[in-house]
Amino acid sequence: MYTTLISATELASHIADTNWVVLDCRHDLMDTKAGQAAYDQGHIPGAQFVHLDQRLSAAKTGADGIFRGRHPLPEKASFITTLQALGINNDSQVIVYDAHGGMFAARLWWMLRWVGHKAVAVLDGGLPAWIATGQPVTTEVPAARSGNISEQATLVGTVDVSQVLANISSAAKTLVDARAADRFRGENETIDPIGGHIPGAKNRFFKDNLQADGRFKPADQLQQEWSAIVGDASQAIMQCGSGVTACHNLLALEVAGLQGAALYPGSWSEWCADTSRPVER
Structure with missing residues (x-):
């Protein structure tokens, strides 16, 4: 498997x-x-x-x-x-x-x-x-088929916006933002019209998980780099712009053997939609 x-x-x-x-x-x-x-x-x-x-x-x-x-x-x-x-x-x-x-x-x-x-x-x-590696590609579309997958007990955790808001004051969990540094700092208005980041968040651009050839860094290297950021991964929350690239950081943590981090699915796009929520730049 x-x-x-x-x-x-x-x-x-x-x-x-x-x-x-x-x-x-x-x-x-x-x-x-x-x-x-x-x-x-x-x-x-x-x-x-x-x-x-x-x-x-x-x-x-x-x-x-x-x-x-x-x-x-x-x-x-x-x-x-x-x-x-x-x-x-x-x-x-x-x-x-x-x-x-x-x-x-x-x-x-x-x-x-x-x-x-x-x-x-x-x-x-x-x-x-x-x-x-010399493998072929095709334009042929496979025939449709049906499967019997059913929902099982979840293997991951999530947090909602209220939990992220509460964490600003409690600082109980480490919040990590997967966006590029310019977006994190609020300097890319093309992608983020309302720029900045959630107060207290750390920045780990998802591409930092990769080697120059686009493959993931070795597990021991990821473990060393991520341990310096999150400490106990089970006390960490991953977010990004809209809950997509945060999953890349979650995958990197899993490869590194650092399990238990949660996803904030709404991420920055949900957070900044309410101007009453605090922002850091």
């Missing part, structure tokens, strides 16, 4: 396994049609495309009229239906990939763990690593 990362060579040796499901998560936050277009131009054989906005997120505004962030989590029942439509069974090995160092694939990795599915791994280095 693969539960964190898998190499391109390892995936290639299992690509014909009938109980393996491969999912393409490529996306562009500034061009939401780019992922599908890239998939249509070529993808790993047998892979199905999963759109971040359409299948891995709920409506930005809840039924109560309150803005929940740019990529709020869907209801678990709805997500299970999505997974069944992708042909995922309770005993399926799922492999997720993108072409962006895992920044989008990690979201689906985390979400599968959220509904209790442990056998899910991110392709280390993504599609570039697959191509670099």
Whole structure:
């Protein structure tokens, strides 16, 4: 069972396994049609495309009229239906990939763990690593199939905005922001019209988890780097702009053997939508 990362060579040796499901998560936050277009131009054989906005997120505004962030989590029942439509069974090995160092694939990795599915791994280095090892790509779309996956006990934790707000004064947990440093400092108004960060947060850009070739750093290096940031990972909260790249930090922690950190799904986009909430710059 693969539960964190898998190499391109390892995936290639299992690509014909009938109980393996491969999912393409490529996306562009500034061009939401780019992922599908890239998939249509070529993808790993047998892979199905999963759109971040359409299948891995709920409506930005809840039924109560309150803005929940740019990529709020869907209801678990709805997500299970999505997974069944992708042909995922309770005993399926799922492999997720993108072409962006895992920044989008990690979201689906985390979400599968959220509904209790442990056998899910991110392709280390993504599609570039697959191509670099001489593996083929195709434009053929696999036939639709149905799966029987059901919700199990969750393997991850979450916190909501009220808990994050309470943590500012209690400082009981370490809050880590996965956005780039300029966004964290409030200097990138193109992406974050309201700039800054949640008071007390630390900054760990998700790309700092990667080597120059786009693959994850070795587990011992990640453990050393992350231990200096969070100490006890079970007392840490990961956030970012909208609950996507924070999952990359959660994956890095899992690779490092530092378990138990929670996700704040609404993240900065939800936080800054209410001007009564404090902001640091």
